[in-house]
Amino acid sequence: MASKKLRRVGLSQDLCDRLSRHQIVTCKDFLRLSPLELMKVAGLSYPGVHELLRVVSRACAPQMQTAYGMKTQRSSDLLPPFLSTTLSALDEALHGGVACGSLTEITGPPGCGKTQFCIMMSVLATLPTNMGGLEGAVAYIDTESAFSAERLVEIAESRFPRYFNTEEKLLLTSSKVHLYRELTCDEVLRRIESLEEEIISKGVKLVIIDSVASVVRKEFDTQLQGNLKERNKFLAREAALLKYLAEEFSIPVILTNQITTHLSRALTSQADLVSPADDLSLSEGASGSSCVTAALGNTWSHSVNTRLILQYLDSERRQILIAKSPLAPFTSFFYTIKEEGLVLQVLPIAGGNCYYGPDRSYFRTAKGQHELANDICPDEIQEIGSCSKSLTD
Incomplete structure (x- = not known):
């Protein structure tokens, strides 16, 4: 989901801190910027920014899940349902x-x-x-x-x-x-x-x-x-x-x-x-x-x-x-x-x-x-x- 924090999508702590100084905290904040803007605030090359866009997009995009997968996941949860x-x-x-x-x-x-x-x-x-x-x-x-x-x-x-x-x-x-x-x-x-x-x-x-x-x-x-x-x-x-x-x-x-x-x-x-x-x-x-x-x-x-x-x-x-x-x-x-x-x-x-x-x-x-x-x-x-x-x- 777009409101997910960047700290939870696998980005490094240093990069998250750098983005946070520019009020870029969530996936939505990150994906609203163009590659050139991201290169400027993140201090990365174009291939590096392109890879970050792929990681962040996959982290917040809805994923397909089967009914069996949902049942298995709930069965393995430590907390009661x-x-x-x-x-x-x-x-x-x-x-x-x-x-x-x-x-x-x-x-x-x-x-x-x-x-x-x-x-x-x-x-x-x-x-x-x-x-x-x-x-x-x-x-x-x-x-x-x-x-x-x-x-x-x-x-x-x-x-x-x-x-x-x-x-x-x-x-x-x-x-x-x-x-x-x-x-x-x-x-x-x-x-x-x-x-x-x-x-x-x-x-x-x-x-x-x-x-x-x-x-x-x-x-x-x-x-x-x-x-x-x-x-x-x-x-x-x-x-x-x-x-x-x-x-x-x-x-x-x-x-x-x-x-x-x-x-x-x-x-x-x-x-x-x-x-x-x-x-x-x-x-x-x-x-x-x-x-x-x-x-x-x-x-x-x-x-x-x-x-x-x-x-x-x-x-x-x-x-x-x-x-x-x-x-x-x-x-x-x-x-x-x-x-x-x-x-x-x-x-x-x-x-x-x-x-x-x-x-x-x-x-x-x-x-x-x-x-x-x-x-x-x-x-x-x-x-x-x-x-x-x-x-x-």
């Missing part, structure tokens, strides 16, 4: 937990536990492999200033009291979580571009961005001409970088997203004139013709590999849905949030506490969701269950 969530039923449905080498999105309304989930996964990633962890560091990009170090320690102590029984272990875990507060799109993108070196130097085994939508929706008003195109371009760039990091280093990437209002079919043609296949906000009085869906539109929706939806059922009950996954069917569970983070619940509800299968509308009646819809944050959320298909289309 999944990061366990320690929620046994969810892990079982996902075939092990949050998949390494892919993007997992956590979406839902405010206050449903997205940041709690991210903090909990930060603790789990630092655990030894024999406890289901990755025994590595965490790169946590916080765009909403929602991260709490106190909450991280509380989850660690409450979820694993026997392991975190000393101050030293708590200090070690908290020192492995590297927090970056980035409040603009440019800052987030620059941080993602620098993560490759962070992953290598700090032994990062999990990347978290909480949240992707926060900065994007602040800076790009899709009602203004040209903004939708620029926003989709930014999201495509961000997703490509994150997928590269996930696949190159075989690590999980967890992202949080927000919700937005989604128009009904009756208004779809009208909406497409303004912002096709994207998130829109309805004016007052149109609530009967809408439901809510994950923000950022189709461009982003197709970029993530797995989508988990956290949502309210009532003041005490919440539900986690596997809405998109290459491994798991549509599945729903009940959960609550305690001192130790997210905890799955077993509730006396007709039809069972979870549903496995392809029918995304089933959980509405099996769980009595249609009866609860009017009680779920009526000022913000409109019948979450009624648009479950929109969430995964």
Whole structure:
């Protein structure tokens, strides 16, 4: 990939330092220059520059790989293919937990536990492999200033009291979580571009961005001409970088997203004139013709590999849905949030506490969701269950 650092393509340290003084750091920077320009900055002959161009081009160009080769490579990896969530039923449905080498999105309304989930996964990633962890560091990009170090320690102590029984272990875990507060799109993108070196130097085994939508929706008003195109371009760039990091280093990437209002079919043609296949906000009085869906539109929706939806059922009950996954069917569970983070619940509800299968509308009646819809944050959320298909289309 063009964003790969020149230090990782086999060039000598002296040459990398010389190129770095001219702000030539990545393969993209190198390949944008002409042979004559490279001869000048590198101090090499034309044949030498020609050979360097060949090496750098081959290093960043996509390579063919067979399915057997991929299977063999994954089998030989020392790290586990999944990061366990320690929620046994969810892990079982996902075939092990949050998949390494892919993007997992956590979406839902405010206050449903997205940041709690991210903090909990930060603790789990630092655990030894024999406890289901990755025994590595965490790169946590916080765009909403929602991260709490106190909450991280509380989850660690409450979820694993026997392991975190000393101050030293708590200090070690908290020192492995590297927090970056980035409040603009440019800052987030620059941080993602620098993560490759962070992953290598700090032994990062999990990347978290909480949240992707926060900065994007602040800076790009899709009602203004040209903004939708620029926003989709930014999201495509961000997703490509994150997928590269996930696949190159075989690590999980967890992202949080927000919700937005989604128009009904009756208004779809009208909406497409303004912002096709994207998130829109309805004016007052149109609530009967809408439901809510994950923000950022189709461009982003197709970029993530797995989508988990956290949502309210009532003041005490919440539900986690596997809405998109290459491994798991549509599945729903009940959960609550305690001192130790997210905890799955077993509730006396007709039809069972979870549903496995392809029918995304089933959980509405099996769980009595249609009866609860009017009680779920009526000022913000409109019948979450009624648009479950929109969430995964």
